[in-house]
Amino acid sequence: MSLKENATCFNSQTLVSNFAQDVQTYSPASSRDKVTSKPKNENLYPLKLDWNESTVPPSPLVKEALKNALEKEINLLNWYPELYSKKLVSKLTEYTNRSADEILVTNGSDDALELICKIFLDPGDHVLVPFPTYTHFITYVQSRGAVLKKVETPDPFSPDITSIINNVTKDTKLIYIVNPNNPTGVLLSKKQISTVCSVAKNSVILVDEAYFEFSGESVSDLVETYPNLIVTRTLSKAWALAGLRVGYILTNPLTIKDLARVLNPKSVSALAQVAAYAALSDPQYMNRFVREVEASKMLLLDFFKKNNINAYDSAANYIMVQHPKLERLLYEMENENIFVRDRSFFKNLPGFFRITLGNHLQTDELLTRLERVLSRI
Ligand SMILES: Cc1ncc(COP(=O)(O)O)c(C=O)c1O
Known part of the structure; x- marks a missing residue:
C-alpha cells in the first residue's frame, strides 16, 4: 500500500495529544x-x-579548538559526547561563580526552558508571563496543557512588577520573566526580582537571562536565597555560538536534581561542548x-x-x-x-x-x- 492509501486507516492527527493539538505553532x-x-x-x-x-x-579560539579536537580526539564524532557536559560545567563554575551542583548544561536555552516546563507543569497549572515576551516559551507551556496567563503591562517600556504581583494566585505554578526582556530590552532590578521571588514564594520564578552579557546585571546569586528561583542563560548571543546550541541553567542543587530527572544527558553535542569551552576561555x-x-x-x-x-x-x-x-x-x-x-x-x-x-x-x-x-x- 502507498503512503496515501495507508493514510486512510492511520490518521496521526487523531493521535496527537490534546495538549499538543492546542499548541499554536511557533512561527x-x-x-x-x-x-x-x-x-x-x-x-x-x-x-x-x-x-x-x-x-x-565567535572567538578565534573556538575555530582552533574545534580543529584540534577533530584532529586529535579520534573518537570525538563516533562516541557519544561527555555526559552532562562535565568539563564545560567546570568552566562555567569560573564564569558564573556558582558551584557545579548548581549548573545544568542544555542544548541551547530553549532546551532549558522546555525542560523546566516538563518538570514543573501539570495540565491546568497557571503560568504568568508579562507581555510582550519571548514567544517560543509559550509553545512549551501549552504543550504541557498548562494555562498561559498573559500580564499586559500598560507601558511595556517601564520596568514595573506591580502587574505581575497583582496577578499571582494560588494556581500560579510558574512566572516567566525575560531579563532584560525580549523584545523591549527592559531590565528589572535585582530588588524587583527578589520581591517577585518572595511574594510568589510557592511558584517557580524562571528568569531568562539570554542577554545577560549585554546588561551586565544578573540575579544568579539570588539562587542562594530563593529556592524557587531558576535562571537560564545561553551562549547563542554575546558568545556567538547560536549555530551550536549551548545553554545552561543556574539554580539550587535540589532543583538541579529534579530537573536532571528528565534531562537527556547527551543532548549537547561533542563539538558544541568543545566550542563553548573555548569561547568561555576568551572573555x-x-x-x-x-x-x-x-x-x-x-x-x-x-x-x-x-x-x-x-x-x-x-x-x-x-x-x-x-x-x-x-x-x-x-x-x-x-x-x-x-x-x-x-x-x-x-x-x-x-x-x-x-x-x-x-x-x-x-x-x-x-x-x-x-x-x-x-x-x-
Ligand atoms: C529571551 C530568549 N530566551 C531564549 C532564547 C533561545 O536561545 P537559545 O539559542 O539558547 O536556545 C532566545 C533566542 O532568541 C531569547 O531571545
Missing part, C-alpha cells in the same frame, strides 16, 4: 533563507539583524563585542532621535523602534538588505520593529543605508 520567521539565497541587491552585503544573534563569528573577545554593541546602540538611538522616530534604549543587543509607516519601512529596508523583526503583532507594540545591534563597521553601513531608506519614505 520562527528568520531571514536566514533570504540572506543566504540571492539577495535583492547584490552589491550590499546582508545585514541580518532580526534574531539577536551575534553579528560576528576579552566577548567583552570587546559587547562594548561595540553598546556604542552602536548610542549611534542608532541618536540617529532615530534626529529623524524624529521613536526608538527605545535597551539593556540588550537590540532596540525597539516605532514607525507610523512600518510596512513601507520594512519593505524599503529589505531593498537595502537590512533584515529586522516586525514585533507589531503584540497588542501593546503598535508599529514596532526590533533591530539587532552589530559592531562599528556594520553600524556605519547600517546608518548609511537607513539614510537612503528614510529618503524614500
Whole structure:
C-alpha cells in the first residue's frame, strides 16, 4: 500500500495529544533563507539583524579548538559526547561563580526552558508571563496543557512588577520573566526580582537571562536565597555560538536534581561542548563585542532621535523602534538588505520593529543605508 492509501486507516492527527493539538505553532520567521539565497541587491552585503544573534563569528579560539579536537580526539564524532557536559560545567563554575551542583548544561536555552516546563507543569497549572515576551516559551507551556496567563503591562517600556504581583494566585505554578526582556530590552532590578521571588514564594520564578552579557546585571546569586528561583542563560548571543546550541541553567542543587530527572544527558553535542569551552576561555573577545554593541546602540538611538522616530534604549543587543509607516519601512529596508523583526503583532507594540545591534563597521553601513531608506519614505 502507498503512503496515501495507508493514510486512510492511520490518521496521526487523531493521535496527537490534546495538549499538543492546542499548541499554536511557533512561527520562527528568520531571514536566514533570504540572506543566504540571492539577495535583492547584490552589491550590499546582508545585514541580518532580526534574531539577536551575534553579528560576528565567535572567538578565534573556538575555530582552533574545534580543529584540534577533530584532529586529535579520534573518537570525538563516533562516541557519544561527555555526559552532562562535565568539563564545560567546570568552566562555567569560573564564569558564573556558582558551584557545579548548581549548573545544568542544555542544548541551547530553549532546551532549558522546555525542560523546566516538563518538570514543573501539570495540565491546568497557571503560568504568568508579562507581555510582550519571548514567544517560543509559550509553545512549551501549552504543550504541557498548562494555562498561559498573559500580564499586559500598560507601558511595556517601564520596568514595573506591580502587574505581575497583582496577578499571582494560588494556581500560579510558574512566572516567566525575560531579563532584560525580549523584545523591549527592559531590565528589572535585582530588588524587583527578589520581591517577585518572595511574594510568589510557592511558584517557580524562571528568569531568562539570554542577554545577560549585554546588561551586565544578573540575579544568579539570588539562587542562594530563593529556592524557587531558576535562571537560564545561553551562549547563542554575546558568545556567538547560536549555530551550536549551548545553554545552561543556574539554580539550587535540589532543583538541579529534579530537573536532571528528565534531562537527556547527551543532548549537547561533542563539538558544541568543545566550542563553548573555548569561547568561555576568551572573555576579552566577548567583552570587546559587547562594548561595540553598546556604542552602536548610542549611534542608532541618536540617529532615530534626529529623524524624529521613536526608538527605545535597551539593556540588550537590540532596540525597539516605532514607525507610523512600518510596512513601507520594512519593505524599503529589505531593498537595502537590512533584515529586522516586525514585533507589531503584540497588542501593546503598535508599529514596532526590533533591530539587532552589530559592531562599528556594520553600524556605519547600517546608518548609511537607513539614510537612503528614510529618503524614500
Ligand atoms: C529571551 C530568549 N530566551 C531564549 C532564547 C533561545 O536561545 P537559545 O539559542 O539558547 O536556545 C532566545 C533566542 O532568541 C531569547 O531571545
